[in-house]
Structure formats: structure tokens, C-alpha cells
Amino acid sequence: MAKKFMISISILLLSFAVFAESPHGLVVKEAFARATPPGLTSSAAYLTVINNSKEDFVIIGANCPMAMAAELHEDIKNSDGSASMKHLRQVRVPAHGKVSFAPMGKHIMIMGLKQALVKGKELKLSLLLSNHQQIPVVAKIH
Numbered sequence: 089m090a091k092k093f094m095i096s097i098s099i100l101l102l103s104f105a106v107f108a109e110s111p112h113g114l115v116v117k118e119a120f121a122r123a124t125p126p127g128l129t130s131s132a133a134y135l136t137v138i139n140n141s142k143e144d145f146v147i148i149g150a151n152c153p154m155a156m157a158a159e160l161h162e163d164i165k166n167s168d169g170s171a172s173m174k175h176l177r178q179v180r181v182p183a184h185g186k187v188s189f190a191p192m193g194k195h196i197m198i199m200g201l202k203q204a205l206v207k208g209k210e211l212k213l214s215l216l217l218s219n220h221q222q223i224p225v226v227a228k229i230h
């Protein structure tokens with residue numbers, strides 16, 4: 089009986105360890121944001137989200153305490169050759185897959201910055217998932 093109890097305790101501790109490392113199975117890598125030139129109050133953040141779990145995750149938005157708003161965007165080229173951006177309602181990160189937010193593609197648009205983004209400092213933001221979890225991200229400012 090005591091032995092059985094010990095085993096359940098260790099399983100419990102083990103699951104706690106896994107939980108602490110990655111509560112959702114998602115890992116964010118290479119997060120960076122662009123420094124803002126004087127007078128500009130918007131910027132973009134880039135990152136790669138790796139899904140190590142066997143279920144899909146859906147990113148439905150972003151949050152940035154240093155700005156009025158943060159949105160999922162994608163650069164697009166219009167038929168007349170001009171460039172613009174569109175607002176993405178969601179970005180799916182497939183099981184055992186990854187999604188890159190990179191220049192010329194997807195980005196986290198940061199709007200209404202309350203302070204300038206200075207090269208060498210960090211920008212904190214979080215990604216919001218459809219399951220109501222939030223993934224904290226620290227982006228190095230380039």
C-alpha cells in the first residue's frame with residue numbers, strides 16, 4: 089500500500105516537472121522585435137512557435153503590456169504589386185509542427201507603443217491560444 093502511494097507521488101511529481109517546463113507543449117524560439125525610430129509608435133515582433141505535442145494549437149491573438157494593441161498580421165502583395173498587411177484571426181500550429189513569424193511574412197504587429205523600443209532591450213508580450221492559455225514571450229529588440 090505504502091509503495092503504491094509512493095509511486096503515485098512520483099508520477100505526480102513527474103507530471104509537475106513536465107508541466108513546469110512546458111504547460112502547453114509549445115516552445116517559442118528566436119523572438120525579436122524591431123527597434124522604433126523616433127516618432128514611430130508601432131513595431132513588429134517575430135518568433136517561431138514549435139509544437140512538441142500531439143495536438144494542434146491555435147493562436148488567436150497577442151497581448152503586449154507596453155502597447156495599446158497587438159495583432160497577428162501577415163504581409164501580402166496586392167495584385168498591383170503594392171504591399172500591405174492583413175489581420176489574421178487565427179494561426180494554427182500543427183501537432184509536431186511549427187509556425188514562423190518572420191520578416192516578409194507573418195508578424196505580431198505592435199501598435200500604440202507607450203515607450204520607444206530601444207535596441208538591446210526586451211519587449212514582453214504573450215500569445216493567446218484558443219484554449220485560453222497564454223504563452224509569455226520575451227523578444228530581444230534589434
Ligand SMILES: [Cu+2]
Nearest residue numbers: 161162173197
Ligand atoms: Cu502588421
